[in-house]
Amino acid sequence: MAGVDDLPVRTAYDVWRLRQQVFVVEQDCPYPDLDGRDLEDATRHVVLLDDDGTVLGTLRFLDDGEWARIGRVVVAPAVRGRGLAAVLMDEALALCGDREVRLDAQTGLTAFYEGYGFEVTGPEFDEDGVMHVPMARAGRPHRVAPPRP
Template identity: 90%
Template sequence: MKVLVAGFDELPPRTAYDVWRLRQQVFVVEQDCPYPDLDGRDLEDATRHVVLLDDEQTVVGTLRVLDDGGWARIGRVVVAPSARGRGLAAVMMVEAMVLCGDREVRLDAQTGLTAFYEGYGFVVTGPEFDEDGVMHVPMARPATL
């Protein structure tokens, strides 16, 4: 496995295509959540894409780290169905936490994944909410000084 960390303009075109295809495959098709995935945030200069590639350079996981002013936001965390159950989300989260550094980090976790994110220091910060038909909770990891 290889972890690629890149801004939008640094992503090889085929890799970028595969990232958006994976997000569509899982979020829109598998989870039946038609939503505007291409929201413009992938293009922001400060956005970093964490992409997990297998030995054949196939995208098997991805997430993005956004700069939301005083804090970072992790989102679009996804692992290909064929690659699940191997700890690959953890590999990407470790890289994401390094990118976030000491800043406060926020995310909206699918409700069933709160324990996973708690392992990285996140705590639930608000009530459960429905986002595009999937229940989520807001979570944050406080800034470390």
Template identity: 80%
Template sequence: MSTRVLTTTVDELSARTAYDVWRLRQQVFVVEQDCPYPDLDGRDLEPTTRLVVLLEDDEVVGTMRVLDDGDAMRIGRVVVAAAGRGRGLAALLMDEAMRLCGDRAVRLDAQTGLTAFYAVYGFEVTGPEFDEDGIMHVPMSRARP
């Protein structure tokens, strides 16, 4: 099984891959985590947004998006399929995100249980825990390296 990382804009995704990305986000965030939220918020369509997609034998097994908020980059919608967890796939996503962000400041809202994972990439908690759609999160940021 070969894993490859695809970094692209939404306009460059094939219709099938785009469908699989949104299906995976729905499966994990809405169904598995029981968190109904407006996933299609328009940010995927921004010309500066980069979607990072992990493919194993052309099947989407993970994805995230990297947004340009002007004063900083923002990482979001980080997700790995249940069958792919525990194999380092989230690290592959984050490695690519860090490459895309370069020396810019970066922010993300981490699910509270994942702060140690993001700390490995230089992220620090920057505010109090908050409830986002029924799941506890904390704001985190990485200053310019």
């Protein structure tokens, strides 16, 4: 995981190329992927690389103040079905700590995110021609030691 300034130039290029390949071309959804949030100081990019440095998958972690936001979760078409999205989510949730986490899931992936404790929090909506649902996972309370007798 890294901030944008910590990503090697070729890795950053490959991250954005993969997002474009899947979200814009494969899903036939022209939208402004480069929205400026990748450049925010608190944004972190979780990137899975193979031994040759090829980007296999990536996601973006955003700090939205009181809660964290996970987005742009993508796995390269050639390596789907190998559990790599789960690896990405495990890393992202570790970054989130005990905070509430929000995301907008493509409707067909709702069950995947429910497996991580996310719940649908609102109605389905169309985002750039792809149906999504807002989801959230409650923050995890800090454990407090019981009072001493």
